[in-house]
Amino acid sequence: MMAFAFLESLLVTGVLVLLSAMLPSNWLRDGFIYKGLIIVGMMSLASIILQRTMQGDLPTLAVLTLIWFTPLVWASVFIILAQRSPRVQSILREIAERMSIMLFLYLPIGFLSLMVIVFRILL
């Protein structure tokens, strides 16, 4: 599970880094930490809602679009609002930094788990 979460986190971070490199710098690269936090937070919320919606039947295209795009719209709104408030930016940065402490545990365990799986597959 840790290995899978590790890969999934790498992928999400990778997509964000790629986007920041591709988009104009003031869209995402400047203030990457707080903007990334808002985007990941909102997309996670979308993912949870999507899971709850897709328990047995395929939701309509309208519902799917709504679930995916509403958080994106909210993320954009929050980013625009945060851009205007240095205090909100510093709060979000503070949260991100405190959460990053978890990485000292999470990254080695995730990496180790991945290595275990790789060796089990290869040997």
Add this chain to the structure above:
Amino acid sequence: MHQFTGLTRREFLKLISLMPVGIFSRPISKLTRTLNSDIPNIIILVFDAWSQHHVSLYGYPRQTMPNLEKFAEKATVYHKHYTAGTFTSSGTASLLTGLYPWSHRVLHLGAAVTPRHATHNIFSLLADTHSTLGYAQNEYADQLLYALGAELETHVPNWDFNLQNSNPYGNHIFDKNPRIAFASFEDNLIRRLKGNDASMFFGPLLRLHILRNRAKYADLYGEEYPLGLPKSDEMYLLEDVVEGAIQTLRGIQSPMLAYFHFYPPHDPYCPTKEFFEKFKDDWKAPEKPIHDLSEEKLDAKELHFNRRYYDEFIASWDSEIGRLFDYLNESGLTNDSYIFITSDHGELFERGIKGHFTKLIYDPLIRVPLIISRPGQTRREDVHTLTSSVDILPTIANLLGHPIPPWTEGKVLPGLGGLEDEHRSIFSVDAKYNSSFALLRNYSISITRDNHRFIHYSFPKDDYEKFEFYDLNRDSNELRDLYPAKPSLALEMKDELMQKIEEVNQPYRR
């Protein structure tokens, strides 16, 4: 006396040169096994969640299985056959190992046989004389096949005859550890519409993919199945599954032990258009009071509808499986094979319960069909003594002249070399709320003996204990609990059960 003083470098090099022989000797020994075509095949057909109470062959008033009746005209029909487990993993493990759940310890869905009995099963029993093939459409039964490893020569993946496959554990990169991959995905990561996924992004994406596929197939084949397409974890068509089995049997190399575990008539009950509403009649099963332990507490009307759909699904399955029976006859396999047709467990539509994943343990859940066709059998025989799913393994051993393994808890079936034992006790065990590694304390166990049933519901976790006792001759619907009067047979059976529990708990006492 010559004393070992270690190896010289020369001796070490000589020995190491033998290493490749050591590595390859096992496969070679398998390849050089002489397959003697005079030895009969063993073909086991398991229909999942198939209760004897719904089969016309056994006197059910609805004509659910005419093709099976035809097949049984040249076979032996066991009328009092009971499964040792009450759901797929547990019931299938008993069938394959000849052990009761308290011994094989597959007490939960997806669990594995305890290491002590890991090599005790029909496949290893016949490994020297038969090539082996296994197919289990139910992924929990499939896990038991995966656990066999190299003992199973041909493992047909469970999704092979389905319309879709979204099993992440079936991916080739997990070939060496399919069971760990299955458990990781099933328990946490991607549960494929069975609760919530831990995976935040891949989970919903896979859900979307599965549901899109389902919608596509529903559009394509929905007209043929008015209540929706049958699903194991994946959608399938009854005809495809039967066709897949026929094609697989076409390629077998005799003598073969072939195990086919089909998902139908497991829920969801999805009759075909031809059989939908076939049993929309006035017939009603006797109503039974809702039990204290009933989780769902469904009312009689809902149970009645579900029973009807189940019967119609069985009839749909019979219509398709009839083609497999025809193939077995036309191909001559009935002349050189023992064919076993049975189930891993039954299904309940009473006391507020629909299905089999329940604490309740009554006749429709544990009494399952068993029909065995001997090579070249020309007339029907009927056996009315009590038999159990743990008897299948020793019977196969006996039929093929193998010694009966000392570890099996079953007996050779009457009609196939065994003796009729009128006073034998048959156990059915459900302990899914008990740890597989601890003393057996939380369970529902039924003993059937001398046309009576004694049931012990023991759930100390919930502070619940109940004993029930039924006279199956006078009260086949198990409606009048005689235990409050404490008849002597009930007390005798209670003592027997308590002794048995004590005995099977011994290895787990610290």
